[in-house]
Each structure stands twice: as C-alpha cells, then as structure tokens.
Amino acid sequence: MDLERTPLLTDLYELTMLQTYYAHGMTEEAVFELFMRRSSHRGFFVAAGLDQGLEWLETLTFGDAELEWMRRSGLFSDAFIETMAGFRFSGRVNALPEGTVFFAEEPLLQIVAPLPEAQLIESRLMNILHYQTLIASKAARCRLVAGDTPVIDFGMRRAHGGEAGTWASRACYMAGFEATATCLGSARYGIPPTGTMAHAFVLAHDSEAEAFERFARNHPDNVVLLIDTHDVRRGAERVVEVAHRLAQDSIPVKGVRIDSGDLAANARMTREILDEGGLQDTRILVSGGLDEYRLETLLADGAPIDGVGVGSNVNTSADQPFLDSAYKLHYFRGKPRSKHSSGKTDLPGRKQIHRHYDGAGMMQGDTLGLMETADAATGLLKTVMENGRRLPAGDGSLADARERCQTQLHALPEGVRALREPAEYPVTLSAELEELLTQTAPER
Amino acid sequence: MDLERTPLLTDLYELTMLQTYYAHGMTEEAVFELFMRRSSHRGFFVAAGLDQGLEWLETLTFGDAELEWMRRSGLFSDAFIETMAGFRFSGRVNALPEGTVFFAEEPLLQIVAPLPEAQLIESRLMNILHYQTLIASKAARCRLVAGDTPVIDFGMRRAHGGEAGTWASRACYMAGFEATATCLGSARYGIPPTGTMAHAFVLAHDSEAEAFERFARNHPDNVVLLIDTHDVRRGAERVVEVAHRLAQDSIPVKGVRIDSGDLAANARMTREILDEGGLQDTRILVSGGLDEYRLETLLADGAPIDGVGVGSNVNTSADQPFLDSAYKLHYFRGKPRSKHSSGKTDLPGRKQIHRHYDGAGMMQGDTLGLMETADAATGLLKTVMENGRRLPAGDGSLADARERCQTQLHALPEGVRALREPAEYPVTLSAELEELLTQTAPER
Numbered sequence: 001m002d003l004e005r006t007p008l009l010t011d012l013y014e015l016t017m018l019q020t021y022y023a024h025g026m027t028e029e030a031v032f033e034l035f036m037r038r039s040s041h042r043g044f045f046v047a048a049g050l051d052q053g054l055e056w057l058e059t060l061t062f063g064d065a066e067l068e069w070m071r072r073s074g075l076f077s078d079a080f081i082e083t084m085a086g087f088r089f090s091g092r093v094n095a096l097p098e099g100t101v102f103f104a105e106e107p108l109l110q111i112v113a114p115l116p117e118a119q120l121i122e123s124r125l126m127n128i129l130h131y132q133t134l135i136a137s138k139a140a141r142c143r144l145v146a147g148d149t150p151v152i153d154f155g156m157r158r159a160h161g162g163e164a165g166t167w168a169s170r171a172c173y174m175a176g177f178e179a180t181a182t183c184l185g186s187a188r189y190g191i192p193p194t195g196t197m198a199h200a201f202v203l204a205h206d207s208e209a210e211a212f213e214r215f216a217r218n219h220p221d222n223v224v225l226l227i228d229t230h231d232v233r234r235g236a237e238r239v240v241e242v243a244h245r246l247a248q249d250s251i252p253v254k255g256v257r258i259d260s261g262d263l264a265a266n267a268r269m270t271r272e273i274l275d276e277g278g279l280q281d282t283r284i285l286v287s288g289g290l291d292e293y294r295l296e297t298l299l300a301d302g303a304p305i306d307g308v309g310v311g312s313n314v315n316t317s318a319d320q321p322f323l324d325s326a327y328k329l330h331y332f333r334g335k336p337r338s339k340h341s342s343g344k345t346d347l348p349g350r351k352q353i354h355r356h357y358d359g360a361g362m363m364q365g366d367t368l369g370l371m372e373t374a375d376a377a378t379g380l381l382k383t384v385m386e387n388g389r390r391l392p393a394g395d396g397s398l399a400d401a402r403e404r405c406q407t408q409l410h411a412l413p414e415g416v417r418a419l420r421e422p423a424e425y426p427v428t429l430s431a432e433l434e435e436l437l438t439q440t441a442p443e444r
Numbered sequence: 445m446d447l448e449r450t451p452l453l454t455d456l457y458e459l460t461m462l463q464t465y466y467a468h469g470m471t472e473e474a475v476f477e478l479f480m481r482r483s484s485h486r487g488f489f490v491a492a493g494l495d496q497g498l499e500w501l502e503t504l505t506f507g508d509a510e511l512e513w514m515r516r517s518g519l520f521s522d523a524f525i526e527t528m529a530g531f532r533f534s535g536r537v538n539a540l541p542e543g544t545v546f547f548a549e550e551p552l553l554q555i556v557a558p559l560p561e562a563q564l565i566e567s568r569l570m571n572i573l574h575y576q577t578l579i580a581s582k583a584a585r586c587r588l589v590a591g592d593t594p595v596i597d598f599g600m601r602r603a604h605g606g607e608a609g610t611w612a613s614r615a616c617y618m619a620g621f622e623a624t625a626t627c628l629g630s631a632r633y634g635i636p637p638t639g640t641m642a643h644a645f646v647l648a649h650d651s652e653a654e655a656f657e658r659f660a661r662n663h664p665d666n667v668v669l670l671i672d673t674h675d676v677r678r679g680a681e682r683v684v685e686v687a688h689r690l691a692q693d694s695i696p697v698k699g700v701r702i703d704s705g706d707l708a709a710n711a712r713m714t715r716e717i718l719d720e721g722g723l724q725d726t727r728i729l730v731s732g733g734l735d736e737y738r739l740e741t742l743l744a745d746g747a748p749i750d751g752v753g754v755g756s757n758v759n760t761s762a763d764q765p766f767l768d769s770a771y772k773l774h775y776f777r778g779k780p781r782s783k784h785s786s787g788k789t790d791l792p793g794r795k796q797i798h799r800h801y802d803g804a805g806m807m808q809g810d811t812l813g814l815m816e817t818a819d820a821a822t823g824l825l826k827t828v829m830e831n832g833r834r835l836p837a838g839d840g841s842l843a844d845a846r847e848r849c850q851t852q853l854h855a856l857p858e859g860v861r862a863l864r865e866p867a868e869y870p871v872t873l874s875a876e877l878e879e880l881l882t883q884t885a886p887e888r
Contacts, residue, residue: 001631003448008627009606011598012639015627020662026648069631075666115648122642123626126601127609134604154455157570158766160578162453163605165571182567183452183459187445187513195456198566200773203781204470204559218464222519229783316765322602322756329644337647339673 001065003163005056007087008066010123015070019080021116030115031331031350032122033107034129037324043422044412045323046140046405047096047108048171049132053125054385054394057089060121089117093385093394094371096353099136099174099401100380101408103425106353106368108133110381115332122327130325131164132171138317139175140409141292142310144417149299150178150307152194153185154287155315168315174401176409181309189398195224196257196285202229212242216251224255224285227270232258236270240277255283255306263288264303271304283307291318292419336440348440349433352379363411369430445509447607449500451531452510454567459514463524465560474559475775475794476566477551478573481768487866488856489767490584490849491540491552492615493576497569498829498838501533504565533561537829537838538815540797543580543618543845544824545852547869550797550812552577554825559776566771574769575608576615582761583619584853585736586754588861593743594622594751596638597629598731599759612759618845620853625753633842639668640701640729646673656686660695668699668729671714676702680714684721699727699750707732708747715748727751735762736863780884792884793877796823807855813874 001008021027036045062070062084070076070084091113102108109129111118142151153172156165162184169185179194180186186193197215205211208230216223223246227235236256243253256274258266263286274282286298287309295308312318328346329337336348352374356364371381384394415423429437445452465471480489506514506528514525535557546552553573555562586595597616600609606628613629623638624630630637641659649655652674660667667690671679680700687697700718702710707730718726730742731753739752756762772790773781780792796818800808815825828838859867873881 001628003606003610003628006628008631009600009609010627011600011625012627012630012637013625013641014639016639016663016666017641017645017659020645020659021648023662024658030648032644066631069627073630073637075637075663119642119644122644123601124606127603127606130602131604156453156455157567157771158574158769159571160575160604160760161607161611162447162568162571163607165453166447167605181455181457183454183456183513184445184447184450186456186517187452187510193456193517193519195458195460197457197461198563199783200476200563200566201461201464203773203783204465204474204776214468215461215464218467219460219519222460312766316604316760318765321760321762321765325602327601329647332648339643339647 001063005059006066007060007062007120008069009127010120014120014123015076017119018116019076021119022080022083027114027116028333029112030118030329032111032118032327033330033351034109034126034325034327035107036104036133037326038104039320039323040421041320042137042323043416043418044101044103044137044425045133046136046175047100047102047133048098048136048174048401049129049167050095050098050109050384050394052132052167053109053128054093054390056124056128057093057121057385058388058390060087060089062087088388089113089121090388091117091385092383094381095384096380097382097396097401097404099403099405099408101405101412102353103366103427105347105427106366107351107381110350126325126327130323132167134317134323135168135171135315136175136405138314139172139177140405141419142295142314143176144409145292145296145419146299146308149305152307152309153177153180153182153314154309155311156182158312159315164315170398172314174398174405176402176406197226199226199229202226208235209238209242212238213245216242216246216253220251223251223253224257225253226257226259228258228260228266232261232266233269233273236273239282240273240279243277243279243282253279253282255285257285257287257309259286259288264298264301267303267305285309287311289313296419336436338440347429347433347437349436351433352381354378355380357411361411362413363425365426365428367428367430368433370432370436373432445507449503450510451504451506451564452513453571454564458564458567459520461563462560463520465563466524466527471558471560472777473556474562474773476555476562476771477774477795478553478570478769478771479551480548480577481770482548483764483767484865485764486581486767487860487862488545488547488581488869489577490580490619491544491546491577492542492580492618492845493573493611494539494542494553494828494838496576496611497553497572498537498834500568500572501537501565501829502832502834504531504533506531532832533557533565534832535561535829536827536831538825539828539838540824541826541840541845541848543847543849543852545849545856546797547810547871549791549871550810551795551825554794570769570771574767576611578761578767579612579615579759580619580849582758583616583621584849585863586739586758587620588853589736589740589863590743590752593749596751596753597621597624597626597758598753599755600626602756603759608759614842616758618842618849620846620850622751641670643670643673646670652679653682653686656682657689660686660690660697664695667695667697668701669697670701670703672702672704672710676705676710677713677717680717683726684717684723687721687723687726697723697726699729701729701731701753703732708742708745711747711749729753731755733757740863780880782884791873791877791881793880795877796825798822799824801855805855806857807869809870809872811872811874812877814876814880817876
C-alpha cells in the first residue's frame with residue numbers, strides 16, 4: 001500500500017457509509033464543499049495543495065492489498081468489496097487556483113460527483129489541502145513581514161512526517177520563499193535547494209578555522225559558514241582570517257549563518273567584524289526559532305540581516321497548528337443541504353465567489369453567490385477536473401501559483417494582513433444565497 | 445523517489461558536509477545522540493518511532509533518480525556522487541525501546557557509525573522519531589486523564605500529511621488509545637479500526653430516522669449513530685424510536701456519538717433519554733475539539749461518557765506542536781565533543797541512562813552516566829542495530845511498546861504527570877559525566 005496513493009488513507013466511516021449508500025442505490029450527484037471557518041489568528045488563507053489533491057483523485061483505485069484488508073477486517077459485505085474493486089473517481093472539481101488568497105466560509109474546493117465518490121475522498125483530500133493551505137497561509141505572513149529579505153525553509157526535521165516536510169517546501173515557495181533546505185522538496189517541485197553546515201561539522205574538526213577552510217575549498221561556489229558553534233565574535237573573526245587565505249584562490253565567502261543568541265545583536269557585531277575585515281559583500285543569514293512575529297521585531301529595528309531561515313514554527317504553523325477546515329454536503333437530490341446545529345450554520349447550495357477591487361487594485365470585498373446563476377468567467381472557482389480527468393485549468397505550475405500569491409498578497413487591505421487581531425475582510429452573501437439560507441431551516 | 449525510502453528526504457547541508465568529510469577521509473566512528481530539551485508543557489516524553497527509523501536505516505540507498513538529481517543540481521563532484529551510489533548505513537544504534545518514558549537531555553537514540561553515515565541520517569531520523577515521540581507524549585497525557593474511558597484517534601484529516609496521520613494512529617495506540625479511525629493505521633500496524641458516520645450521511649437522507657435505520661440494518665454488528673446533525677435532543681429521541689424497531693430484528697444500538705455543543709450537558713440529556721427509552725446499554729461517545737485539558741474538565745464532573753474521540757488537537761500536539769529536539773555530535777576521534785554556545789550546553793560523551801525506583805515501584809530519578817562504564821544489563825539504552833542490521837532487541841512489537849508505556853506511565857510521580865506546570869523529574873549526572881562536562885570547556 002503506497003502511502004501517497006492508497007485509498008485506505010481515509011477514515012473508516014467513509015467506507016461504512018459508502019456500503020450503505022451503495023446498498024440503497026444512493027449514487028446520485030452530490031456537491032461537497034471544502035472551506036475554512038474563521039480563525040482569530042489568520043486574516044486570510046492561501047489556497048494550496050490542489051495539484052496533489054487532483055493527482056490523488058486521478059489515480060485512486062483499490063489494489064489487492066486494500067481489498068484484502070477490507071476482507072480480513074470482517075466489516076464489509078462481499079458485494080461492497082466487489083464494488084470497491086471497480087472504484088474510480090468520475091466527478092467534477094471546481095477549485096480556487098493554488099496561490100489564491102481566500103477567506104473564511106469561502107469554498108476552496110467543490111466536488112460534484114456521485115454521493116459515494118464524493119464521500120470517500122473527504123479524509124485524504126482534506127488532509128492534503130488543509131496542510132498545504134495551513135502552511136502557505138503561515139508562510140505568506142512571514143513573506144509579508146520580511147519585505148525584500150529572502151526567507152528560506154529549514155524545517156523538515158521537525159515537520160510532522162516526511163510528506164509534511166516535503167509539502168511545506170512547496171507551500172512556502174508558493175507563498176514567496178526563496179529556497180528550501182529539503183532535497184526532496186527541491187527534487188520533486190523544482191524549488192532552489194539551499195544549505196550551509198551544521199554545528200556537528202565544526203565540532204568534528206579540531207578547530208573552527210580548519211572546518212571553515214575545508215568546507216570552503218570543497219564547495220568554492222557556495223561558501224556559507226556557520227559561526228555560532230562556540231562564540232559568534234570569535235567565529236566572525238575566524239571567517240575574516242580564513243577569507244583572506246581563500247581570496248588568494250579567488251574563493252569568496254558568500255555568507256555566514258548565526259543560529260543562536262540575540263540574533264539582531266549578533267548580526268550587528270558580525271557585520272562590523274566582517275566590514276572591518278574587508279568582507280562587505282559577505283551576507284549574514286540568521287535562523288533559530290523564527291516566525292513572522294519574531295521576524296517583525298528582528299527586521300523592524302534594522303539589524304543587518306540579508307536572509308532568514310525559518311523552521312519548526314512555520315512548518316508546524318505553531319501559533320495555529322490546524323485550521324477549522326470542513327468538508328460538507330451542500331447539495332443532493334436537487335436539494336440544498338446544510339448542518340445547522342449548535343451555532344455552526346453551514347451555507348447550503350453550490351457556491352461561487354466574486355471579488356471586487358477598488359481603483360488602485362486593492363481588494364475591497366468578496367460576494368458569495370450561487371454557482372447556477374454566477375458568471376463563470378469572473379468567478380474565482382474554476383473547473384479543474386471533469387469526469388475524473390484534469391482539465392488544463394487544473395494543471396497550473398508552481399511558478400504561476402507563486403506569482404498569483406504575490407500579486408494577491410499585495411492587493412490585501414492593510415488591516416487584513418495584520419499579524420495580530422487582523423481585520424475581517426468583507427465577504428457578503430448574495431441575495432439568492434441569503435434567501436436559500438432562510439429557506440433551509442433545520443428539519444425538526 | 446519513494447517518499448518513505450528516499451535519502452533525499454534530508455537537508456541539503458547533510459550532503460554538502462558529507463562531500464567534505466569524504467574528501468578529507470573523515471570517516472572515523474562518530475557518536476551522535478538524539479534528545480529533547482526541556483519543555484515547560486511536558487513533564488515527560490514517550491519514546492516512539494524507532495521501528496520506522498530502523499526500517500529506514502536498513503533500506504537506505506541512493507537510487508538512479510536520487511543520483512540523477514544530485515548530478516543535475518550541479519552542487520556535487522562526480523567522485524562524491526559515485527561514493528553515494530554505494531552508500532549503506534553500517535553503524536550501531538542504541539535506543540530506548542518504544543513506549544519508554546524519558547526526560548529532557550536523555551538520549552532516546554544514539555548512533556555509532558562512520559561520521560558521514562551518522563551525519564547523513566540526521567534530518568529524516570529526527571523527522572521520524574520527533575513526530576512519533578511528540579504524539580505519543582501528547583496522547584499519553586490524554587490517556588492518563590481519561591482514566592478507564594476509552595480514547596480513540598479521529599484526527600487524520602487535519603494531521604500534517606498522510607505519514608503524520610498514519611504514524612499518529614500508531615503513536616496514540618502505543619500511548620494507550622483503544623482504536624483508530626484511520627484505515628491505513630489499522631492496516632499497517634494492526635490497530636483496531638473504528639468509526640461511526642458523518643453529518644453528511646444524515647444530510648443525504650430525507651430524515652434522520654431513515655439515516656439511522658438504514659445505517660443500522662447495513663452494519664448490524666456495529667451500530668453507532670451520530671445524533672447532533674440537527675438537534676441533539678431530537679436525535680436521541682429518534683435513536684430510541686429506531687432502536688425499538690431494530691430490536692425486533694435483534695440489532696442493538698451499541699452507541700451514539702455527540703460531536704458539538706456542550707458535550708457534558710448533551711451527554712447527560714442523552715443518557716436520560718436513552719435510559720428512559722430502555723437503552724441503558726447504549727454507550728455515549730463524544731468528540732469535537734478535545735484534548736487532555738478539555739477531557740479533564742469533561743470527565744471530572746462525572747458526565748456519563750463512555751468513550752471519547754480526539755482529533756486535530758492531539759494529532760498536531762496543538763499546545764506544543766514541536767519539541768526542542770536535537771541530534772548532536774558527542775564523540776569523535778577519541779574525544780568527547782559538545783556545543784557550548786549561548787547557554788545551550790550539550791552533554792558530551794557516549795551516555796547511558798539508569799533509572800531508580802522506590803519500594804512501591806514508583807520512579808524516583810534517573811542517572812545519566814557514560815556508556816563505557818555503565819552496566820549494560822540495567823541501562824535503559826539497548827543495542828537495537830549492529831552493522832546496519834537490526835538485532836532482536838530492535839524488533840519489539842507495538843503491543844509490547846504499549847504495555848511498556850502503560851506500566852511506566854503509572855510509575856511516574858504525580859507531579860511529573862501534571863498537565864500544567866509539571867514538576868521536574870530528577871535526572872542527575874554521574875560524577876564521571878560531571879567531570880567530563882567541566883573538562884570539555886569551549887574551545888576558544
């Protein structure tokens with residue numbers, strides 16, 4: 001069972017529900033929507049993960065191992081297992097192109113498919129889109145705060161498993177990061193790879209100077225030296241010594257990295273030492289426990305920092321490690337449907353989103369209306385899959401998504417971009433949708 | 445490139461450092477240790493992930509796709525790429541058996557291998573062990589708070605990717621959960637699968653009663669009905685109606701699930717309705733935003749709850765989404781080594797852990813000493829791999845790990861188990877280690 005392809009990466013209840021749906025011929029077209037509920041820590045979200053979601057849908061089949069597990073479990077009928085042996089996803093997908101900025105209650109994905117197909121895919125589809133959206137949304141905040149300073153993803157080691165580490169490279173790059181330290185992220189998605197050295201490298205040598213010089217001569221094109229293994233001041237001084245020897249062989253020290261202590265103070269001290277040593281072109285990179293909040297402080301007071309590496313705080317979206325994502329049935333058998341319990345009222349019907357801009361190109365507000373009467377050309381949700389096959393609209397490149405994201409981030413109203421207590425972006429319901437909402441009062 | 449096997453699931457700097465190590469023949473034996481620094485939110489950790497770590501080490505090779513990526517990157521010499529084509533892990537691994545309770549600064553894993561081998565594996569090994577340990581440690585807190593109430597893992601959809609979702613099933617089961625909703629977790633690790641139904645199932649039917657009855661007749665052995673799609677009181681009343689019809693065909697309603705609102709109040713109301721309706725044996729499960737803190741409140745006031753499902757808060761370890769894990773070089777070329785910068789002083793040398801119990805079998809404290817002079821029979825770190833091959837000691841079953849964890853959790857001093865501001869468990873350094881620490885003052 002291939003982790004990245006198996007349909008068993010789902011919740012058991014998807015399968016038990018399906019058995020009943022098939023048993024009762026409940027295979028008419030259903031519409032499910034994936035959306036996020038409001039988050040007090042995020043003024044906006046960035047849609048990500050669609051490419052992996054569509055790839056999974058296109059290849060979704062039950063192999064022998066999966067069917068055998070179903071048999072052994074004793075939970076399913078033979079007839080149902082046989083049905084699943086022939087399972088394919090045959091539906092339509094409408095979605096926000098990756099990199100699109102969106103808001104609470106707006107569908108980022110809409111599945112139109114026979115009820116059992118649309119139901120089965122819930123768990124994994126959410127698993128894919130939720131995580132990448134979570135990280136792209138976090139990374140976008142770092143990108144906005146960092147201004148022109150390059151930000152790099154360093155966090156794979158503490159990401160939650162390998163898929164998360166790899167997807168985080170992708171989501172961060174989409175949000176505008178410059179590079180990733182994760183080789184697989186680079187290999188799979190064509191993201192520039194980057195890296196310096198670990199403290200262990202310095203410790204494995206008998207002196208810091210020897211470690212620096214060996215590394216530099218072995219990687220003459222990309223010399224970035226880690227200077228805080230023992231003492232940052234001495235580390236910076238050693239860089240100057242070594243740089244003079246390396247200069248004789250035309251090897252430039254491109255950068256140094258500081259990973260501990262007061263990063264701003266260390267960067268200032270290091271800048272002075274490097275400048276006095278004639279290394280005005282050597283860049284200073286910092287890392288260690290950074291996120292958008294600490295970046296804001298660090299960069300606000302003008303510390304001489306030329307690049308930042310972020311890790312665990314971003315890869316785990318530490319201040320908000322999950323979003324209140326939902327995948328809900330909103331239309332079935334010709335009827336809008338929605339859950340109304342306990343104050344969480346979902347919006348029924350098949351929806352479309354329209355966005356409004358002011359004269360300066362800044363986003364003013366969105367309207368949530370119904371797909372049936374919407375203008376497809378201007379609606380944000382695009383049809384990216386039909387009959388279980390991707391359409392060209394579902395084939396956007398990562399570079400396009402990155403560009404889209406940058407453009408939209410800069411069109412966001414200031415207050416909505418705020419790191420703390422962001423303003424609520426205006427999302428209004430169309431008159432039709434309002435009416436539908438009052439009509440579909442809870443069944444009693 | 446298979447996500448679960450590829451050596452490119454690593455940081456670029458591991459490869460650039462390796463190129464220098466090989467170029468300079470720095471292939472002598474090194475000792476790296478993986479440990480956690482102190483966490484104010486966790487009084488103890490539970491070791492997990494070793495099985496996946498060892499499996500990865502045993503199968504670690506560079507395939508054609510990996511070598512091709514290295515070539516295309518332009519970052520490596522031909523000689524180095526050729527070396528990596530023949531790469532195998534040939535080292536020894538000493539580790540805490542999975543399910544072992546451990547504390548800050550104690551190595552949960554010790555790698556003894558030629559320097560480049562021990563270095564390369566850093567990123568992925570930490571990625572594997574850090575996440576499972578993070579989740580087992582979180583889940584153990586839920587297990588302790590829940591007492592005898594079964595706890596179930598429901599969180600795959602919002603876990604960070606598929607590997608995290610599947611590993612969380614395993615880590616939670618190790619920590620004492622009863623079952624998992626994730627089919628792949630069940631299929632891979634033999635964990636009991638469990639599930640009820642989604643709100644969509646109820647919404648897809650024209651009445652709640654019809655949804656309940658269809659589901660029950662289709663899954664007569666495991667009828668658990670979700671009663672909060674519209675209104676919990678009406679949902680419970682419908683369960684009673686339906687149960688009477690089902691009883692005529694000897695189909696019992698095993699349980700109901702409540703997923704929203706005031707769970708304690710809803711459980712009390714539901715219990716009354718079920719009891720009055722003659723359904724005293726029907727269990728009440730609750731879910732929705734639960735973690736150890738909310739479980740404590742929920743169960744403390746005696747709400748009639750027979751089982752709980754936990755999801756995102758546990759699968760993402762939301763109050764502490766990553767641990768301050770470190771993988772550090774502690775011995776190389778006959779010399780203990782450690783990083784001393786900025787107040788974070790690592791403990792040098794090859795370490796072993798001994799644990800002390802009082803007469804009642806409660807844990808009193810640990811001693812961290814040096815492996816060279818330690819009693820191997822009683823030390824907590826066991827040799828689980830030698831020459832890159834697993835030893836029988838590295839082949840423990842998940843059931844054993846689960847039992848080990850339960851035993852140790854109940855031997856933990858009360859204060860150390862506390863959910864908030866846990867007491868610090870006494871970990872003392874042996875005289876030898878203290879001496880070594882003073883000897884290895886920072887190189888200046």
